[in-house]
Amino acid sequence: MATAKLDTETRREQIADAALALLGSGGLAALSVSAVARRLGLVPSALYRHFRGKDRILDAVLDRIRDRLHDNLERSCAATDDALERLERLLDLHVALIRENRGIPRLVFSEATLGGSPERARRLFGIVESFVGGVAQIVRRGQEVGRVRADRDAETVAMAFLGIVQPAALLWHLSGGKFDVTRHGRRAWSMLRSEIEAVGQPVRPLPDGPRRNR
Amino acid sequence: MATAKLDTETRREQIADAALALLGSGGLAALSVSAVARRLGLVPSALYRHFRGKDRILDAVLDRIRDRLHDNLERSCAATDDALERLERLLDLHVALIRENRGIPRLVFSEATLGGSPERARRLFGIVESFVGGVAQIVRRGQEVGRVRADRDAETVAMAFLGIVQPAALLWHLSGGKFDVTRHGRRAWSMLRSEIEAVGQPVRPLPDGPRRNR
DNA sequence: CTATGATGTGAATTGCCATTCACATTGGAG
DNA sequence: CTCCAATGTGAATGGCAATTCACATCATAG
Numbered sequence: 404m405a406t407a408k409l410d411t412e413t414r415r416e417q418i419a420d421a422a423l424a425l426l427g428s429g430g431l432a433a434l435s436v437s438a439v440a441r442r443l444g445l446v447p448s449a450l451y452r453h454f455r456g457k458d459r460i461l462d463a464v465l466d467r468i469r470d471r472l473h474d475n476l477e478r479s480c481a482a483t484d485d486a487l488e489r490l491e492r493l494l495d496l497h498v499a500l501i502r503e504n505r506g507i508p509r510l511v512f513s514e515a516t517l518g519g520s521p522e523r524a525r526r527l528f529g530i531v532e533s534f535v536g537g538v539a540q541i542v543r544r545g546q547e548v549g550r551v552r553a554d555r556d557a558e559t560v561a562m563a564f565l566g567i568v569q570p571a572a573l574l575w576h577l578s579g580g581k582f583d584v585t586r587h588g589r590r591a592w593s594m595l596r597s598e599i600e601a602v603g604q605p606v607r608p609l610p611d612g613p614r615r616n617r
Numbered sequence: 618m619a620t621a622k623l624d625t626e627t628r629r630e631q632i633a634d635a636a637l638a639l640l641g642s643g644g645l646a647a648l649s650v651s652a653v654a655r656r657l658g659l660v661p662s663a664l665y666r667h668f669r670g671k672d673r674i675l676d677a678v679l680d681r682i683r684d685r686l687h688d689n690l691e692r693s694c695a696a697t698d699d700a701l702e703r704l705e706r707l708l709d710l711h712v713a714l715i716r717e718n719r720g721i722p723r724l725v726f727s728e729a730t731l732g733g734s735p736e737r738a739r740r741l742f743g744i745v746e747s748f749v750g751g752v753a754q755i756v757r758r759g760q761e762v763g764r765v766r767a768d769r770d771a772e773t774v775a776m777a778f779l780g781i782v783q784p785a786a787l788l789w790h791l792s793g794g795k796f797d798v799t800r801h802g803r804r805a806w807s808m809l810r811s812e813i814e815a816v817g818q819p820v821r822p823l824p825d826g827p828r829r830n831r
Numbered sequence: 832c833t834a835t836g837a838t839g840t841g842a843a844t845t846g847c848c849a850t851t852c853a854c855a856t857t858g859g860a861g
Numbered sequence: 862c863t864c865c866a867a868t869g870t871g872a873a874t875g876g877c878a879a880t881t882c883a884c885a886t887c888a889t890a891g
Contacts, residue, residue: 517727518723562785623868662869665849667868835891842884
């Protein structure tokens with residue numbers, strides 16, 4: 404009965420992870436304080452030492468999702484300077500992320516769905532918006548150097564990018580993993596790519612001076 | 618206390634409608650047997666005269682959604698023979714549908730989300746798949762008459778079509794209606810259209826004989 | 832070593848939910 | 862008009878959820 408005592412920081416991480424895993428396996432319905440506690444070998448009331456309540460646990464999960472999305476943006480930008488390659492890499496990372504953490508799309512959708520607290524909806528809106536903004540930023544920088552057609556609206560392209568993954572993720576979930584997200588991702592990306600790639604123009608290099616990485 | 622008695626057919630429709638409305642206003646969390654009953658001026662146990670349980674009510678809602686999607690496909694096909702115009706019209710209808718029935722995207726997402734009964738997930742998968750199939754069909758027929766570029770994969774185009782609406786609907790929900798779905802739809806569609814429209818080729822008319830409307 | 836605050840436990844509370852059932856009412860067939 | 866099957870009612874049941882609280886135990890600072 405005596406579970407090892409851990410400091411609050413560690414526990415908070417464990418709890419957020421366990422919650423995300425539960426979301427992945429059974430959706431919001433499976434995410435109860437008891438279930439999270441059970442998964443950690445704790446008793447439900449123990450979680451209240453580390454979180455004020457279930458809502459705060461969800462907030463912590465959202466934080467984790469925000470961080471992962473941000474990581475992917477940074478990694479894809481660090482990997483290459485070419486806008487189109489960045490997008491392609493980001494697509495791969497993003498697909499891998501939601502494949503390995505089914506809880507992420509599930510929470511994103513269910514928050515839109517459950518109409519939970521308006522504050523959390525706003526928070527999630529900020530997260531998605533900031534991700535879309537990051538993608539749009541990549542597009543805009545690609546336009547600056549003549550790599551991406553200048554007559555495309557960066558925000559729209561960014562949404563289309565999201566539109567590659569989202570319906571695919573939905574079908575993947577609904578089909579119980581049968582739908583081939585990766586294959587669809589490749590095809591849809593090749594279509595989007597040919598849609599935005601600037602052709603027949605020499606690439607104008609970035610101006611000299613300090614490298615803008617963001 | 619004495620609520621008028623209605624035949625089961627009428628009640629079943631009322632119940633499904635009330636459930637869809639509740640989904641729209643508060644998501645799955647707001648959809649309880651009691652809430653549906655209250656909305657109809659009934660007592661919870663009364664619903665069990667018309668549905669075996671909550672699951673069956675959800676099934677009825679899914680039926681309604683399936684019918685509406687199917688209606689939109691048929692209406693857009695009946696309105697014009699041109700594939701691109703059909704798609705544009707379908708997009709308008711689809712946007713209007715989810716704007717006026719917030720419960721639809723919410724149920725679709727929450728089923729993916731809640732991991733509810735596997736059977737219902739399969740049912741929903743079938744519904745979405747059949748809608749995508751209908752869109753792909755429009756694309757293919759456009760390709761047959763040289764209106765749509767033949768080197769595009771019809772299924773991928775259909776998914777991209779879905780990808781216009783889905784992320785927009787998500788942001789719309791999350792932002793509490795602030796995000797402009799219609800505007801985004803127009804922009805994204807104009808991009809997709811220029812991506813798939815066949816250019817510089819004379820349109821090859823349909824062969825003679827009975828008009829294929831499906 | 833020991834005392835104290837942080838962490839974990841078990842039981843109790845409260846509330847909502849889906850569902851059932853015995854009973855009441857009603858609308859329409861005959 | 863009468864009766865019966867269909868429909869609606871109200872109370873009860875059982876389950877599970879989130880949360881609280883008094884108490885136990887541990888880790889570690891001093």
